[in-house]
Amino acid sequence: MKMIVIDSREVKQAKGILESLKRLGVEAEVSFLEAGDYLIGDILIERKTPTGFVSDVRSMRLWSELDKLKRCIDVKPILVIEGSLSLIEKITKWSPSQVLGALNSIIIDWKIPAIILPSRRWFVIYLRQLDRRAERIGKGRPHPLRMKEKVENISDRIRFVVEGLPNVSGARAINLLRRFKTIKALANASLQELQSVEGIGEKIARDIYIVLNTEFQE
Numbered sequence: 001m002k003m004i005v006i007d008s009r010e011v012k013q014a015k016g017i018l019e020s021l022k023r024l025g026v027e028a029e030v031s032f033l034e035a036g037d038y039l040i041g042d043i044l045i046e047r048k049t050p051t052g053f054v055s056d057v058r059s060m061r062l063w064s065e066l067d068k069l070k071r072c073i074d075v076k077p078i079l080v081i082e083g084s085l086s087l088i089e090k091i092t093k094w095s096p097s098q099v100l101g102a103l104n105s106i107i108i109d110w111k112i113p114a115i116i117l118p119s120r121r122w123f124v125i126y127l128r129q130l131d132r133r134a135e136r137i138g139k140g141r142p143h144p145l146r147m148k149e150k151v152e153n154i155s156d157r158i159r160f161v162v163e164g165l166p167n168v169s170g171a172r173a174i175n176l177l178r179r180f181k182t183i184k185a186l187a188n189a190s191l192q193e194l195q196s197v198e199g200i201g202e203k204i205a206r207d208i209y210i211v212l213n214t215e216f217q218e
């Protein structure tokens with residue numbers, strides 16, 4: 001039985017992935033996955049290149065993808081970044097602290113493991129290892145994926161808005177909302193009040209204050 005299912009859209013993005021797996025003696029099935037890019041037994045992988053990771057963090061797409069991963073039933077989600085993180089600094093101008101801040105949010109706040117692999121070769125070998133694990137422990141594929149119905153209340157929407165502020169992770173958003181209660185009160189907060197919140201230092205407080213108090217210009 002083929003243990004690996006690759007999302008049909010991912011096959012177009014990760015060119016040669018099927019051939020690379022075949023060379024290692026691993027058969028894979030191409031099918032539409034509602035979430036993630038690779039399903040191997042009970043493991044669901046979302047794969048990103050370094051620049052794709054930054055792009056999807058900036059556009060907020062990554063967070064909706066992670067939400068889908070978390071809502072899948074009977075699977076363990078993993079984020080894999082394929083390629084050197086040093087490319088991010090060279091190509092996107094993102095600083096190491098920004099990259100690590102996003103990774104911390106994924107690992108700590110979202111509770112999704114993140115693995116950084118240096119090349120496509122390493123990634124294919126990793127897929128082979130997961131394939132062997134699935135075969136060894138007898139984990140069949142939960143395919144098609146089943147997803148919990150998304151329940152979005154007003155508090156989720158409020159937190160989502162606050163998480164859009166610079167360098168505000170899920171944990172920092174909660175700390176800010178515990179202190180100010182509403183977005184309106186947060187927007188009216190002084191620089192000193194922002195700095196008094198746990199996890200919000202002088203630099204983050206200043207960045208938040210500037211965003212909330214700068215006039216929009218087209």
